[in-house]
Amino acid sequence: METYGLESLGIVNPSAVYRNLTPAKLVEKALCRGEGKLSATGALCVTTGKYTGRSPDDKFIVDSKGVHNDIAWGKVNVPTTQEVFDALYEKMVAYLQNREIFIFDGYAGADPKYTKAFRIVNELASQNLFIHQLLLRPTEEQLKSYVPDFTIIAAPGFKCVPERDHTHSEAAIMIDYEKKLVLIAGSQYSGEIKKSVFSVMNYLMPKQGVFPMHCSANIGEAGDSAIFFGLSGTGKTTLSADPNRKLIGDDEHGWADDSVFNFEGGCYAKCIDLTEEREPEIYRAIKFGSLVENVIIDEETRQADYADGSLTENTRVGYPVDYIPNAAIPGIGGTPKTVIFLTADAYGVMPPISKLNAKQAQYYFVSGFTSKLAGTERGITSPVPTFSTCFGAPFMPLDPSVYAEMLEKKVQQSGANVYLVNTGWCGNSGKRMNLKYTRAMVTAALNGELEKAQFVTDPYFGVQVPTSCPGVPDEQMIPAKQWGDDQAGYEKKAKELAHSFVENFKKYTHMPADVVAAGPKAE
Structure with missing residues (x-):
């Protein structure tokens, strides 16, 4: 069985390893494993349990010598020790033994001068589908010589014990910038994976003279x-989705000396109260290959009820940017x-x-x-x-x-x-x-x-x-x-x-x- 170098992470006995499966195969796997259901439009719908949004109080950064003077420590960037990180890492790796492992090897940063390679190791096929659609997808030729710059391990089934693991809850998001490794435990909310990529890019890009931005971008x-x-509720997605301009991206970009470029290859949009009349591009993007989180669907018709916020107001859908008709591919524009x-x-x-x-x-x-x-x-x-x-x-x-x-x-x-x-x-x-x-x-x-x-x-x-x-x-x-x-x-x-x-x-x-x-x- 090909393991694609998982041994270097300490994962030495997986029951199966799947690398860069197509969306169709990932949907099949997710359905067979009982991770979700298909909606009437063909989207894979999942519920994420206790965590239906980001968990900022559970995020930590390893306070190592190499990064100590770089980080703005405080309530947002909370330090943890190398020992705590390493101990959690060993427990998560042990948890993943004898399990199916899903790998996505992809990229962040559409401008090839600044592209970073991210390996995402998933316990769930549905989360692997999500990140497959959200990051930039490599060609078969690129995969032959692929070497990750950073690795993210996401195991929502592993629950931390705060007293033992020195966390604040059963969930933890820990970044070790020196080891180039991110751990995501206890949370099935896929946004944690996406935002961990951003946190890494927002640390790395300034070192290359690129201004990282939480923004949307379009081109005339x-x-x-x-x-x-703009923060949530200010109209960032609505106003940047201009029919007379091409969408570069809807969430995170880099501004280099000669370009502005999307960090992603997909979009992660809110679904609450979504209607085709108000936001037709997002509404029509919810189809086969999309991952929908915490949207209530009718058990008989499988129609989605976007007005139902009973699980959370933060209902979400992830889909590739080329599901938007006027997307700029690749996601690069001039300054x-x-x-x-x-x-x-x-x-x-x-x-x-x-x-x-x-x-x-x-x-x-x-x-x-x-x-x-x-x-x-x-x-x-x-x-x-x-x-x-x-x-x-x-x-x-x-x-x-x-x-x-x-x-x-x-x-x-x-x-x-x-x-x-x-x-x-x-x-x-x-x-x-x-x-x-x-x-x-x-x-x-x-x-x-x-x-x-x-x-x-x-x-x-x-x-x-x-x-x-x-x-x-x-x-x-x-x-x-x-x-x-x-x-x-x-x-x-x-x-x-x-x-x-x-x-x-x-x-x-x-x-x-x-x-x-x-x-x-x-x-």
Whole structure:
């Protein structure tokens, strides 16, 4: 039996080893093993048990001599010892003896100058299908000489014992950057595999002069690339899926001196309340070869009920990017000409679109702001500011200043315009910004029309606000006008939000003074 070098990992007695099986064979294996069911559209549907999303409190990084000074240690990047990692590794390897092993040997990074090889060792065929579709798939010729740069071992059936394994729960995600090894135990949520790849890339890419980004990206007919940063609920996927532009990727990219490129070969989209009318590309991508997580399906008809969040609101589907009709294959574009930060401000005080200078770009990038909207979650009765460092805090192992400086350098080199777009509330109406107007503003930013407008300085956030935009009523452009006679209410809410920014930014102790000064003014 060919083992493809598993012995080097300590897996010496598997019952069977399957390497880079086709999606059809992986679906067959998963069904035979009782891992899931087929939906009416042919997608493989699984439930992930206790863990239906990422488990940030269970992630650790080995604090070894070679990386100690690189990592921004804290609540996100939690240290563990080499001894703890090695002990867990030995237990997981022992667990995998006499089991079927599924290997996917693939790549991250569509630009061949920066591609990294990842070997994924799976206990489950369904998870192997997921990562097969999410990463870049090698050719048969490439597999003949394939050597992994990093290895990820995912064994959801192995449950940690916190008292014994020095973990916080039965799940653990541990990264050893020096040994080039990642362990994922106890969680069947496939996003942990994908995000572990990102964490590695976000550590490695800056060493090669590439700015790693948690963003979506697309490209126009003239070859003009644009990137969209934004947390969940800000419209990143919706606004980057432009029928007039090709999609480079929807989640993680690298910005090199002469390119922007997708780290992935697939997409991992939310399914909650999905409809064909609102998001036809995602809806139609849920077919044979896709992996669907925690979506309720009818036992008789096998029709999916995307409105049912009884297992989790974080229902997901993974599929290859070429399931999207206007995908750019391979996922590479020229250096971006437009950078857009998306935020959903529930206070109704941030401009619907504004232009940022270099220091403001660093400030709002590091802040990674959005807000939870009243009524969207149980117990949320008023806006709650949410900040995620660099729009991807859980996957950024280096200090935020490193990524912020890279952003400034890339923007200066490319001459890109940077905009902050608020897709949240419009004034005190209690309604979100009209998507038609947001699309018009994004289009004007992409085609250069917005640069022809007159700009005024926002009194609280200091950003430059255009007073007009094609396809958008002028009164929509200035937040204060949306508050009508309640200017006192506008000023109160603007000061509240500005104060939240200021307080949040105090934790970034390595940021230059001129970047700190570029933020909102609480008074």
